[in-house]
Amino acid sequence: MSEGARGWSRRDVLRRSALLVGGVAVGVGASEGWRSTHRRLPLAGGPASATLGNGRGVGSGELAVIWSVPTGQRLVALTFDDGPAPQWTPMVLDALAQHQVPATFFLVGAQAKRHADVVRGRLGGHEVGNHSWQHRDLAQMDAAEVYDDLSRSHDAITDATGSAPQLVRPPYGHLGGAVLHAAARLNYRLVLWSLQMVEREFPDDPAGHARRITTEVRPGTIVLGHDVGDHRRLVALRGLPDMIIGLRERGFTFVTVSALLAAGVRPTPAPTR
Structure with missing residues (x-):
């Protein structure tokens, strides 16, 4: 090198x-x-650092990053990012309601404030998470900026939905020390994903996309979808009923992320020498 x-x-x-x-x-x-x-580089502060120096509390004092959940049960969590918005979010909520499927929505705070009417009264049985205030890359911001961003979004989501988020997913899945520090201060659980919907691989083929996702889900999978964005993402949303039916035929039960975490099996610690 x-x-x-x-x-x-x-x-x-x-x-x-x-x-x-x-x-x-x-x-x-x-x-x-x-x-x-x-x-x-700064020892404390800046996007990379996960500390602000002495005397600064960080919530519970620890933070786990979750991609999937180890479990022997055939459980799967559907998640949808970037909403709410009037174009697509109602379509997702309608499909979930029709098939009685709970999901977790990682909401953008500014969107939740602007389109509160889209989700108000429609999130019973679902879960909300924090996806930042305006979908900026939090990994390029310092800890104070990230904390202010997530706090502002937290309040907007709580006001719009009546539920305070307990989970956070940073935009693009980008992590920096500042993101970890702010999430810990807010006592969030940081949730990413283990399977992403791949709409661009299935243009105009919702059934094909649904089969792809259905085949790749494993017990404890967290699936990433979007209820806002490029029109090509509609392939996944139009195939959502087929995806639900296919996974149920494979014996899977749909749960929120928090319910999935509660059902997880803690790994056995390695023996000490």
């Missing part, structure tokens, strides 16, 4: 070489020690 690929400058390499005397490296913390260019 080249020095550039490691993020070291030529000066860094020369300084490091000078510290190797008789096979013993001088500690980095020494007054004349080697300093990597990475030391220019």
Whole structure:
């Protein structure tokens, strides 16, 4: 690997070489020690850092990142991002209601405020999560900005739906230390996904797309869909009834993400030596 690929400058390499005397490296913390260019990054603050320094609480003090849930039960969670919006969200809610399927909606705060009438009174049995205020890339923001963004969205979603979100999904699935820190401060559980709807692979073929997803679901799968976006995503939404029927034929039960988490089996810890 080249020095550039490691993020070291030529000066860094020369300084490091000078510290190797008789096979013993001088500690980095020494007054004349080697300093990597990475030391220019902030220890606390900035998008990468997951700390704001001393004396700053972070909710429960820990945060799990969830892609799927280990379970022996044939459970699956459908999730829909980016809404609500009047064009597609009612279509999704109608299909779910017809087949009595619960789902989890990761709402954009600004959308929830603007289109509260779309979801008001229609989310019984469903779950809401926080998907940021305006779908900006939170991984490019510092911890204070992320916290303010998610807090603003949290309040808007709560006002629009009557339910306070307990889950967060960052836009694009992008994680940075600041995202983790803000999510922990808000006592959220951070949820990504293990299977994504692939609408572009099935243009004008809702049934084909439904078969693809139905085949790939495993116990504990979290499926990512969207109820807002490019018109090509309608392939998945129009095939949603077939997807539901196909998964039920395979013996799957639909649950919200939180219900899936509650049904999960904790992995056995490795024995200590």
